[in-house]
Amino acid sequence: MTGATFPRLERGAPIASLIQVAGVHDLAEALALRAAGVHAMGLPLRLPVNAEDLTETEAARLVAEVERLPAPPLLPVGITYIADGAEAAAFCRALGLRRLQLHGPVTAAELARLRREMPNLFLIKSLVVRTEDNLPELLDTVRELAPLADAFITDTHDPATGADGATGRTHDWTVSAELARRSPRPVILAGGLNPDNVREAILRVRPAGVDAHTGVEGPDGRKCPDRLRRFVAEAGRGFAEAGQDAAHAGSGRTGV
Template identity: 35%
Template sequence: MRIKICGIKRVEDVFMAAYCGADAIGLLMGQKYPSDDFINIDLAQKIVKECPPYISPVLVTHLDDPEKISYLASQIGFTAIQLHSDCTVESIRSLRETHPHIKIIKNFHVDGLEMIHAMKPFESVVDAFILDTLDLANNKVGGTGLTHDWNISRDIVRKVSRPVILAGGLTPENVADAIKIVKPFGVDANTGLKDSSGFKDNTKMFNFVYRAKQEFFQVRNLSTKPRDKEVLWIRS
């Protein structure tokens, strides 16, 4: 189970995400739609520079111009790019030519099984899909705090050939149920992990990661308890 904490806006939240066991952090740059989580290039560079080992910094962007996306990726040092835009297959191919070693994740908003037809052409050019919720009332394409029909997401996971990351209104309270139903490759949360200041809440991050990983073991029928030999080895 891969876990990403999105909407990071300060260095201390990166370290806490790492301590809690997250695999990746998301930095929002290149804004076209309403959001309080976008940061400037100077802060992004500082956060990525301080990013602990084994934590992947992900560029989360509304941009669809491969040159502008490439510029941000090069200037800051991202290991993955998450596209929340109407970019084309051709533009992603162009981005891959510039950054062959960067993983590319394409966002789709869950509104019905027919969306699988729109996803299929991208299977050959992306490394993963992320399923999110669209907030038409507030013109938000991510970080909405809204869930969607997880039964649709479950069917999408079964019918596409790329790994699927689940997002959209995930919290420490509902992430286990979401994983149980959808069985995604990973989960991604932002709004549900904030405190009243708009930054990340340490307890919420810990509980989110813990419950996500616990449910993953349950879904996969894996034990979280060490075997007898492992216990003896730890004690010796």
């Protein structure tokens, strides 16, 4: 495991050196993540573009199975484009989720509604880096939603498919680096990360965590144990070399 302490993804707890992998099909894959040293697993559901890896019934069963595992834990994170606060709360309750990553165009009002319904829910909001420089727009989002979100995650937009995430593509890391530097909340880096580029990405962006999806899969579309181990090892190297800057990413050192 990377980092001095295990990142808990709980309200008020610091995030440092987090390693998350999204797109888990079943318990076998979840156990492969855990064995490799991954901290959190992302479960993408109710998606507008990409196919889902499992049904919501299967996801609820998997969340329950993973929550029962002994230490070290593997933290389930729901990933969805739901934009309605009440619907998002119902979704979390149905699946037994305590952590949610929102990728849709969620307004501050709906995020506040979700926060009122589930005050202890750990909320991660996406910041999608597009082909043009949309940094000013993303900084506005950070300013507006930081009082309600616990963390942000940067990801890549694919104009060919319309997907915001799970694209297998990197984006302009200078944008993510600026967001990580100026956000008052921790910023997790996603978008085209794999064992070959994650160390460099960490050193350039100084994020609080990293997230991979297709970059740790084999040709069959399932998570590859060797690629998972390499990803965790290279991410660990990057976080160790980045030192305290990475450990305290998202502290709002310069402000938005």
